[in-house]
Amino acid sequence: MVASAWRTPPPQCALALLEVAQRVPARPAEGYPIRRQERGFFRRVAGRPAPFGQAQDDRQPDAGPHGVRGRARGRPGQGRQDDARDTEALKNVDEKEKEKLVRQKIEELIGSIGADRDLARTSLGLKNLVQDVVDEVMGLGPIEMLLRDDEISEVMVNGPKKIYVERHGKLVLSERRFRDDGHVMHIIHKIVAPLGRHIDESSPMVDARLKDGSRVNAIIPPLALCGPVLTIRKFKKDQLTPKDLIKYGTLTEEMCDFLAACVRVRLNVLVSGGTGSGKTTTLNILSSFIPPDERIITVEDAAELQLRQEHVVSMETRPPNIEGKGEISIRDLVRNCLRMRPERIIVGEIRGGEALDMLQAMNTGHDGSLTTGHANSPRDMIARLETMVMMAGMDLPSKAIREQIASAIDLIVQQNRLRDGSRKITHITEVAGIEGDLVVLQDIFRFEQTGVDERGKILGRLKPTGIRPKFMHKFQEEGIVLPARIFMSKDEESAAW
Numbered sequence: 237m238v239a240s241a242w243r244t245p246p247p248q249c250a251l252a253l254l255e256v257a258q259r260v261p262a263r264p265a266e267g268y269p270i271r272r273q274e275r276g277f278f279r280r281v282a283g284r285p286a287p288f289g290q291a292q293d294d295r296q297p298d299a300g301p302h303g304v305r306g307r308a309r310g311r312p313g314q315g316r317q318d319d320a321r322d323t324e325a326l327k328n329v330d331e332k333e334k335e336k337l338v339r340q341k342i343e344e345l346i347g348s349i350g351a352d353r354d355l356a357r358t359s360l361g362l363k364n365l366v367q368d369v370v371d372e373v374m375g376l377g378p379i380e381m382l383l384r385d386d387e388i389s390e391v392m393v394n395g396p397k398k399i400y401v402e403r404h405g406k407l408v409l410s411e412r413r414f415r416d417d418g419h420v421m422h423i424i425h426k427i428v429a430p431l432g433r434h435i436d437e438s439s440p441m442v443d444a445r446l447k448d449g450s451r452v453n454a455i456i457p458p459l460a461l462c463g464p465v466l467t468i469r470k471f472k473k474d475q476l477t478p479k480d481l482i483k484y485g486t487l488t489e490e491m492c493d494f495l496a497a498c499v500r501v502r503l504n505v506l507v508s509g510g511t512g513s514g515k516t517t518t519l520n521i522l523s524s525f526i527p528p529d530e531r532i533i534t535v536e537d538a539a540e541l542q543l544r545q546e547h548v549v550s551m552e553t554r555p556p557n558i559e560g561k562g563e564i565s566i567r568d569l570v571r572n573c574l575r576m577r578p579e580r581i582i583v584g585e586i587r588g589g590e591a592l593d594m595l596q597a598m599n600t601g602h603d604g605s606l607t608t609g610h611a612n613s614p615r616d617m618i619a620r621l622e623t624m625v626m627m628a629g630m631d632l633p634s635k636a637i638r639e640q641i642a643s644a645i646d647l648i649v650q651q652n653r654l655r656d657g658s659r660k661i662t663h664i665t666e667v668a669g670i671e672g673d674l675v676v677l678q679d680i681f682r683f684e685q686t687g688v689d690e691r692g693k694i695l696g697r698l699k700p701t702g703i704r705p706k707f708m709h710k711f712q713e714e715g716i717v718l719p720a721r722i723f724m725s726k727d728e729e730s731a732a733w
């Protein structure tokens with residue numbers, strides 16, 4: 237049983253081992269069976285556990301089965317007392333120490349079963365097995381290893397048997413598995429319970445955050461038909477910098493200089509893009525161009541922005557409680573932040589009625605505001621904004637809304653995730669005014685695709701369209717000099733010479 241578990245993929249193996257650990261009958265004569273009395277380990281395993289594969293006979297003669305001296309054996313109720321003391325002892329140690337103690341015991345446990353059942357043949361396999369059990373006990377089970385992997389940016393659990401990850405911008409099916417729906421549910425509870433949130437049939441969706449700031453969404457049956465679904469956007473400790481984005485080909489140096497100047501002269505910028513296209517990352521980078529002496533107020537659903545400036549007030553929305561009360565929405569926070577003397581308002585994402593408050597703020601002296609929205613093109617973004625404003629329930633005529641949009645938004649930065657997994661700023665578009673009923677859009681930079689190479693990589697160029705924006709005078713007023721070549725296509729540049 238143990239040997240077959242050993243050959244199965246790691247998670248099942250770990251769980252099987254845990255099951256074995258609980259079921260193996262005491263066999264005093266051979267090896268090191270697991271006894272109830274041998275619980276209460278944290279206090280006792282201060283000594284070095286026997287390394288895997290080491291002959292158990294090497295241990296000190298008066299040591300107990302786990303190489304620990306003078307252990308209590310078989311006194312009635314001893315196991316429970318020891319457990320209580322262990323739990324108490326664990327309360328007083330930090331997470332790292334706790335994990336060390338748990339790992340020690342698991343190594344000891346697996347080592348003893350391994351020796352007993354001839355499991356200790358490959359030390360690498362045993363190491364993986366220990367890690368799996370530690371992850372199960374201390375972390376988020378099968379996905380813990382994926383969360384540790386720096387190359388993975390997103391983890392998507394579609395029921396117990398399908399775990400997808402995003403690696404280098406591409407979605408791939410991982411080899412990790414949960415045992416069953418109950419196992420996924422257990423991990424979801426482990427995430428949401430410490431936050432005072434709950435998930436069950438009557439409230440089957442939840443947004444949460446891991447301790448490291450990663451964004452989590454869970455949705456369970458009956459709403460999710462394939463079993464419990466978990467989506468984790470990993471928090472990047474080392475946020476991408478403008479240099480990284482230039483290196484990845486998301487934008488050019490010239491585009492970056494232009495955007496930095498736009499933020500400095502307090503233009504209102506809207507980053508538009510599809511899901512996971514990199515809107516928040518770009519918003520974070522745009523925010524980094526805000527001068528350090530300005531008071532910045534940020535409003536987000538789940539705090540993802542990492543501003544380096546000193547004077548920042550960050551606010552986060554609150555979901556309703558179990559009785560459906562107490563919700564504080566993005567809209568509430570946007571309205572509140574207008575009374576907080578903001579010099580810059582940054583809203584993580586606009587999705588509904590808050591768009592109207594944001595436009596009004598931008599039109600009434602709170603310029604230099606930044607936000608993001610879901611849309612596939614700048615034109616689409618304008619249409620989406622109009623719909624969002626209607627969601628505010630003010631019954632404004634379409635024309636009035638478009639006028640508001642045209643006078644509030646100066647620039648749309650369109651970001652897309654291309655088929656090869658790369659992220660590109662495909663348009664930097666000026667909102668140039670309104671003509672009749674139509675908001676006038678003018679591309680300043682654009683990505684032009686030329687083809688696809690043999691490995692599926694999308695080829696193309698990010699180029700200026702040659703048109704200079706109407707707000708050029710603002711750069712001059714602020715003393716910002718942008719070289720004329722920034723707006724010139726390569727052909728124009730060579731003609732100028």
Ligand SMILES: Nc1ncnc2c1ncn2[C@@H]1O[C@H](COP(=O)(O)OP(=O)(O)OP(=O)(O)O)[C@@H](O)[C@H]1O
Binds near residue numbers: 389509517
């Ligand atoms: N320019 C980029 N190049 C490569 N990877 C990027 C780039 N921008 C963002 N990413 C990565 O893509 C993932 C999604 O980024 P981000 O959270 O900024 O997207 P988003 O559009 O805000 O997503 P959502 O719609 O879910 O809010 C992150 O893991 C991030 O590190």
Ligand SMILES: [Mg+2]
Binds near residue numbers: 515517585
């Ligand atoms: Mg985002």
